[in-house]
Amino acid sequence: MNNQNIAQTFAILQENKKQWQDSTLESLEKNPFFILVGCILSLRTKDQMTRQVAERLFKIIRSPQQLLSYSEDDIAQLIYPVGFYRRKAKNLIDISKILIIKYQSQVPSTLEELLELPGVGRKTANLVLTVGFGKPGICVDTHVHRIVNRWGYVKTKTPEQTEMALRDKLPQEFWIPINSLLVLFGQNICLPRRPRCGNCSIENFCDQVGIEKRETQTK
DNA sequence: AAAACGGGGGC
DNA sequence: GCCCCAGTTTT
Numbered sequence: 001m002n003n004q005n006i007a008q009t010f011a012i013l014q015e016n017k018k019q020w021q022d023s024t025l026e027s028l029e030k031n032p033f034f035i036l037v038g039c040i041l042s043l044r045t046k047d048q049m050t051r052q053v054a055e056r057l058f059k060i061i062r063s064p065q066q067l068l069s070y071s072e073d074d075i076a077q078l079i080y081p082v083g084f085y086r087r088k089a090k091n092l093i094d095i096s097k098i099l100i101i102k103y104q105s106q107v108p109s110t111l112e113e114l115l116e117l118p119g120v121g122r123k124t125a126n127l128v129l130t131v132g133f134g135k136p137g138i139c140v141d142t143h144v145h146r147i148v149n150r151w152g153y154v155k156t157k158t159p160e161q162t163e164m165a166l167r168d169k170l171p172q173e174f175w176i177p178i179n180s181l182l183v184l185f186g187q188n189i190c191l192p193r194r195p196r197c198g199n200c201s202i203e204n205f206c207d208q209v210g211i212e213k214r215e216t217q218t219k
Numbered sequence: 220a221a222a223a224c225g226g227g228g229g230c
Numbered sequence: 231g232c233c234c235c236a237g238t239t240t241t
Binding site for chain 1: 222223224225226227228
């Protein structure tokens with residue numbers, strides 16, 4: 001995989017995307033606060049579980065002020081099924097306080113400011129930046145990290161290294177769509193353990209054609 | 220029984 | 231770098 005066929009790959013994935021159900025974070029209102037809260041809920045959590053909790057939560061909480069009208073225990077109980085509920089509840093409360101005091105109840109729109117918020121790392125900060133604000137950025141989660149390495153487009157060990165490598169190599173027009181495309185591609189086709197190479201539409205561009213057979217054998 | 224889930228923080 | 235987090239689903 002190189003920059004010659006990356007454009008073609010993206011075009012094909014764009015087309016495939018129409019037949020996949022939107023992921024939860026993509027289906028949220030493009031409101032930075034919702035993206036931020038949704039992102040916190042989704043950490044190490046199945047998309048389906050995030051969706052259930054997020055839908056319930058956003059019916060009653062639409063702003064940092066509303067979030068603070070609940071106690072930490074209340075929030076924890078509301079988001080219980082996503083796991084890590086105690087840490088996430090505390091982070092949501094602490095973040096809301098910071099937004100109100102320091103940012104006039106708004107979500108900050110720079111990477112540096114976002115990274116200072118408790119429980120916000122590079123993946124969350126970049127998703128808020130790109131999806132919430134439409135600013136350039138590269139959001140690397142486990143799907144993006146796994147897939148671009150399978151492609152052989154980059155060879156990196158950590159998601160952060162992947163982000164930096166993509167920042168160098170990937171033409172900027174693909175920065176924002178890469179996450180929304182590869183998350184769905186990763187959930188539907190290029191699965192972590194048993195990728196469905198038989199159903200893959202971009203196998204020609206992948207360094208690991210037929211990886212499904214090997215992964216199935218060894219595990 | 221284990222591994223995995225759209226990570227992040229503490230050490 | 232390594233390890234934990236917590237509950238649920240998948241293998």
